[in-house]
Amino acid sequence: MPLSYSRDDEARRIRLSVSPPFTKDDAIKAVYRQAAEGTWQYGALVDLRRGILDSSALSELIAHIRELVAVHGARGPLALVAWETAATKQLRAFAGDARLLADDIAVFRNTNDAERWLDRWMSSEPGASA
Numbered sequence: 001m002p003l004s005y006s007r008d009d010e011a012r013r014i015r016l017s018v019s020p021p022f023t024k025d026d027a028i029k030a031v032y033r034q035a036a037e038g039t040w041q042y043g044a045l046v047d048l049r050r051g052i053l054d055s056s057a058l059s060e061l062i063a064h065i066r067e068l069v070a071v072h073g074a075r076g077p078l079a080l081v082a083w084e085t086a087a088t089k090q091l092r093a094f095a096g097d098a099r100l101l102a103d104d105i106a107v108f109r110n111t112n113d114a115e116r117w118l119d120r121w122m123s124s125e126p127g128a129s130a
Contacts, residue, residue, distance in 0.1 A: 002026050002051070007039060012076070012122055014039060017047040024057035028064050031075075040072040041103075043118040047111060048082045052090065065101045077104040077121045079114035 003026040004017040014034055018026070034040055053061065069075065092107050104121060108114040 003030060005030055005033065007037065007042075009039075011119075012039075012042045013118060014042050014044040015047070016044065018051040020051050022051035022053070024053055024060055027053060027057070027061050031061070031065055031068060034075070035068045035072055040068070041076045043077045043079070043122050044075070045079045045111065045114050045118060046081065048080060052082060055090065055093075058090070062101065069101045075102045077106075077118060078102045079118050080105065080107045081109065081111050081114050082107065083109060 002019055002022040004015075004019075006015045007013075008015070016030055034042070034044070065075070106114070106117055108117070
């Protein structure tokens with residue numbers, strides 16, 4: 001299965017983990033699913049350590065996210081996890097391109113750091129219970 005998707009309503013978090021053969025269609029379906037389920041403002045942790053999209057696929061994904069942002073507003077914070085230096089550079093470029101589409105985006109090398117960042121971010125959100 002190229003994409004594992006889980007939802008935690010208590011933490012207001014979506015967790016995605018990819019594995020080959022992960023495609024842009026998998027990523028596009030995941031963002032539309034998040035919007036359809038009413039969890040667009042949830043924090044999202046995307047574990048890309050076993051697969052990442054190429055630049056053209058990321059550009060297409062951003063275009064779809066723009067469409068959803070026009071309807072639902074900025075998405076919640078996005079924590080991207082990748083091991084490889086080349087992948088983290090590519091994700092940092094993606095984060096720069098997508099910055100206006102999400103409340104915040106950060107790139108990490110491990111899921112623990114990403115989880116802590118999302119916990120802090122979501123607890124500082126107005127109306128969040130700390």
